[in-house]
Amino acid sequence: MQAWQHLYDPFNNIYLSALVATIPVIFFFLALTVLRLKGHIAGAITLLLSIAIAIFAFAMPVKMALLSAVHGFIYGLWPIAWIIIGAVFLYKLTVKSGQFDIIRDSIVYITDDKRLQVLLIGFCFGGFLEGAAGFGAPVAITAALLAGLGFNPVYAAGLCLIANTAPVAFGALGIPITVAGSVSGIEANSIGAMTSRQLCLLAAFVPLWIVFIMDGIKGVKETLPATLVTGISFAVVQYITAHYISYQLAGITSALISMLCLTMLLKVWQPKTNQSLQINGGGTASISHSTDEKKPLNYSFQQILLAWSPFIILTIMVSVWTLKTIKDALSVFSLQFIFDGIQIMKAAPVATGAKDDFIKNIFILDIVAATGTAIFIAAIISVFILKVKPKLALCTLWDTLKELKWSIFSIGMVLAFAFVTNNSGMSVTMALVLAGTGIAFPFFSPFLGWLGVFLTGSDTSANALFSSLQANTANQLDLSSTLMVAANSSGGVTGKMISPQSIAVACAATNQVGKESDLFRFTVKHSLFFAVIVGVINLVICYVTPWMIYS
Template sequence: MQVWSHNYNPFDNLWLSAFVALIPIIFFFIALAGFRLKGHVAGALTMMVSIAVAVIAFGMPVNKAFMSAIHGFLYGLWPISWIIISTVFLYKLSVKSGKFEVIRHSILSITNDMRLQVLLISFSFGAFLEGAAGFGTPVAICAAILVGLGFKPLYAAALCLIANTAPVAYGALGVPILVAGQVTGLSAFEIGAMTGRQLPILSLLVPFLLIFILDGFKGIKEVWPAAIVAGISFGLAQYITANFIGPELPNITASFTGIVSLIILCRFWTPKNIMTPEGKVAAKDYVVSLTKPSLSVTAQFHAWSPFLLLTLMVTLWSTDFFKELISSMNFVLNLPSLTDSIYRVAPLVNENTLIDIVFKFNPIGETGTAILISALVSMFILRVSILDAIKAYIDTLKELQFAVLSIGMVLGFAFVMNYSGMSGTLALILASTGIFFPFFSPFLGWLGVFLTGSDTTSNALFGSLQASTANQLGLDPVLMNAANTSGGGSGKMISPQSIAIACAATGLVGRESELFRFTLKYSLFFATLFGILTMLQSYVFTWMLI
């Protein structure tokens, strides 16, 4: 088999090489934001552009370039699309059974105000799902719930993507942080703790931004107590858990604290005006005119049980015990012309490293399977007939066909970027910025998550480079890896994978360009914020590194 090594500087000029490596990304941005092409069309064209650049400019063998795209496409089908299909199917069963209406009223019994519902569902409950499941599950479920509450689909999708920024760094049970520790040899606890000295600042800002997007400065003026309670309770729990317990549980504790704090607040405080899908109504008038069914605790538990079951199943699937139990069911498929044939080289890594490229298939162990089992059990809990369930699944497949195609195409483009060394070239140009590297360090994580849709993969891809660059410049490698994972969270909302998931959950398939344009400015804002914060921590607030 032909063995090939990366060449990060094919033009003997790193800046020129980096500009050429940027061509596929620039093309994708223009295709979505400029020409407003549909996601699967933009993804397909970008994948072809990335293959051309990889072969012509970076010398990647043609067979390896095409196989990289195929590997990315397969990964988009399994496990990513498998998760989305199962999640949307579960949601459709809830709607078809009529129990989603009970869920809607149970949320309304806590608060009738859309701004507070966003804080409760997309910010707090979404963080819980991120901590338990990850892989786009929080965006898919929370966006669907918001649409059911009367939110416009575009806003529901965008708000959930932006809210998901706060918990992404810790992911499901701290996996992104644990991986950063593994690839760098640094303490995962220390990386998690340092991340916990960055993210709480974001967690304080996100609730205000969500309200601003929904209702402008007037909305902030009306519901600022809720934004403060949500941000402080969430951020404080995040900080305490990360610094004194470990990186596995910050999302769980922060989300639980945020939900409880908001529920308690809503019991004793109501905004002067209530924001509803029909417009604003004075609170006193709305309360008088409101008619809603009286819901027993049993009825509410019955309606919520599919989502509670999903959480339990996904949490079980994430445990080391279960993973070891079903490890014998793992199927590892070697990929022709890719497996054991591409080396990542210095200076991206300390020594030539063979990239582990295989297609992993475990029909039982994937998160999507846990969600599907939850859906199948929920058929009986919700009393949905087998015929209706089959129809719901067929409808799900029809609705998501272009979303699945979009995910496959953009992951094909991302895998070509990574396996060809183009992403490594972009990383090296950021690492060459000298004393300004702390500012650009979060952008490295941002780039990694944009390309892969995963903070875990971004840390695996760039963690070692962050550490080695920090050591060369006399900076703290723990801080740079924390910046990589924190900055990565800000790239999640514009990752093509995340965009496709959000569109699939809200019925916006084919309108990916609108959602991308909506979230892009906020993504860049948060990445810049993390860059400034990392600079200050490196050179001014050095006491935060102790």
């Protein structure tokens, strides 16, 4: 079959072409914010729109457009949905076994302040899971934990998505940075170090912003020691690790040290007034402040260790599973399926004349090596450790699958939309408009990453899409290519919280299927605000403090 080459400007006007390419994205925004459609309905209509525009506007062969959608849908099922099934199953086992009551009480014993619980679980523990595993597992686990602590599920999911911003660039042992290096031809260590310089300020700011969302300026003042310790320790350790140890470990070390510092602080200091949740009639929750002393913890160390054992096992499993030697060894059991009907070649100015100009359309069924498998094995081990009866475990798994059916469909739809958008070249058309902003490009550069993560749900995929474009544009404008490629990853982290994939995952984990529009409206303003912050940081580094550029 002859390869089809991308057509980035079908209307001979890049702005008009980009506007047409943006129609599915605009519709998806409106579907969730104005029309308030359910996620799977919004995703399905957006997919149909993207297929129609790819075929009739961008001249994509019908067969390739349809196969791209099929490929994306299957990818949504494996490995993405598989991760969510394992994570929710594990959480439900702790609830069914009665151990979650002990988990909840042990967290409350550290702090019964809801603001600090979000920092401890959503920011620190979620950051560690992102650094070790990524791909949706962190938000699924932490949002479920917060919902179990009494948070409104949609509110918990939104806070966890925002908290997940800081570690995304170094997620899954630094895979986004590794991919950025391989695509752009720039040393990955340099990109990792530069990314840490861009994200230090944002990482230190996120805990303050989370508390501000929850309790305004008054809450920020009351919890200032905790937010500063959490954010600054995270930022400093991320910087040191990325520069002097290994960017692959930057997500893990920063989250662990931040969690340790916050926990140690809470042993000697607590806010004078605690923010707590009070359940009202009808199951709604309201915020209240009190000065009550926390209750003693009436469990032994062994009981607490047993209750937390599923998450300890989860942490060990995903950490081991993502080690390169282990992953390579397990990959021998993987199966590859090539979509022969999809032969697509990039065009100028994205094409470089290399073999990488051909878009790879290979589906890998990594049954053993998948992160979801590690999580599922952790859940099976937990069945035995928690002494859950086999019948109850099977019923719990079946209930999990039934609850997640529409969420899994939603994830499949949005991934199908992403694959069509990327394979048709529409995503590059949108990116070329941003790349043509000239002297203002350093500000808009992170928005390329933001767009890429919104479309794909992955900072890794966004770097694969646009790192080469970032480097080429930087060279044409006589700017630092290392700075702009790093900005792609830094900007990408701000798009994770509104990615349709992330929204579907968070709703699935908190049993809020159909509430995707509520969650999207909650996170979108924070996503845009963070993206602007990263844009300003990149602009300042480029023109005001160029000595900060890593070389």
